[in-house]
Amino acid sequence: MTLKSSTSPKSHIPPLASLRAFEATVRLGGFARAATELSVSTSAVSHQIRGLEDLLGARLLERSTGLGGIGLTEAGASLLPAVSHALSLLEEACSQVKGVPKKLTVAANGSFSSMWLARRLAEFSARYPETPLNAITLDGDPDFARHEVDVAIVHIHVDKVRADDLVLFREEVFPVCAPELHPFASKAVCRCRLLQETHENAPEFEWRNWKAQFGLPSDFDTKIVRYSGFSQVLGAAIGGAGIALGRLPLIEADLRSGRLMRLFPDLSRPASWCFVLRTAPERRHKLLEPLIEFLRLEAALPAAQVRSSAVAAGV
Incomplete structure (x- = not known):
């Protein structure tokens, strides 16, 4: 089949390489770490992001925040969730084509993980054996993008519960x-x-x-x-x-x-204190909702039974 040339206007979507460089730099907290992940030089990452900024006509990163760190500008903070979500969707689609399912990552503190969560995650995994499940130990609210976390169970004071938190239990x-x-x-x-x-x-x-x-x-x-x-x-x-x-x-x-x-x-x-569920705004794994519902049901049972x-x- 011969593909016909398109007469539609030129796409305003920047090159994928520049978007990947931008997302990795923010998630990993620096150009050098992003370069290592992307298997390119540090200067190549910097060049990609400069090109992205020129193309969009906006500064995305602040490069003088302390000891050589980087920070997001208002424009960068606006762009990042969409870029992260798009790359996540691409990763999942490519994984499906290759026959390698995208992993589902859950984070919680050590005590909660070992005493309540670990066994339940194993039970959930048994229901969906085709999907790799990754459990990591983190204290406090994680950096969802940097740690590539889909859902976190966070131990917080009851006065700190946010409107978008799902309270698992007090x-x-x-x-x-x-x-x-x-x-x-x-x-x-x-x-x-x-x-x-x-x-x-x-x-x-x-x-x-x-x-x-x-x-x-x-x-x-x-x-x-x-x-x-x-x-x-x-x-x-x-x-x-x-x-x-x-x-x-x-x-x-x-x-x-x-x-x-x-x-x-x-x-x-x-x-x-209570335990709340928080999800990554830019990561939407296909099993995220089933996992949340499973944990909600599990949290509703134990106290009365005990x-x-x-x-x-x-x-």
């Missing part, structure tokens, strides 16, 4: 301990070692805010062992080292298995 806090310690601990909290996580802006994670409720003595602070992360607190509690302030749903599996027990079945407080199990066991 944590629930209550005292827990190992089964062998439970008979003694439930009657004499003040005589037990207290395990505590260091966490900013979360008063419910600190034993001093439970002092009156348990009648803790004035010198109770000497009984506290402080840890930098919740995984350490959890390990110590499961090992029978003392009483911890557990966080549901992170301890869901430990309550189900009996490795941990609630000290008092009806005693709990809502946490100051409470029912605890009541049935007389915990």
Whole structure:
């Protein structure tokens, strides 16, 4: 078949190479990193972006932001989402033609990933075995473009929830301990070692805010062992080292298995922090919506099931 020449006006879409250079430079934070990814020289990347700016008649990058870094101008910030989205669509289409599915990347912090998310991602992957699933550990709100993340589960203070956030769940806090310690601990909290996580802006994670409720003595602070992360607190509690302030749903599996027990079945407080879903504005993987719906359903189940199990066991 012979293709006829077109008489339509010349396209205003810039060359793909210049758009790729622009996106990679912003995502990776510099010309040298972009050059390495694109397998060209640093000067070639700079030349491509200069040509793109000349073609569009607008400055896209600020090249003097600190120690040799780059920053987006207003025009660059306006262009970037469309370029990133278009390149993402092209990548997915080419992958399909080649028979290599585009990977789906999920980010979350370490504690949440290991205690709640990892098993569920494996279950989701089993439903869609043709799509590679990539789970990475990141604290805080990720740079979606730089880390190539499709969806992030972010742990934030309830006061910081944005209008476009999808709240997965708010944590629930209550005292827990190992089964062998439970008979003694439930009657004499003040005589037990207290395990505590260091966490900013979360008063419910600190034993001093439970002092009156348990009648803790004035010198109770000497009984506290402080840890930098919740995984350490959890390990110590499961090992029978003392009483911890557990966080549901992170301890869901430990309550189900009996490795941990609630000290008092009806005693709990809502946490100051919650987990929210945030998606990359320029990345729209075909399995993004199915994954979000799967996680929403999973998040809706555990709390009620754990409470029912605890009541049935007389915990």
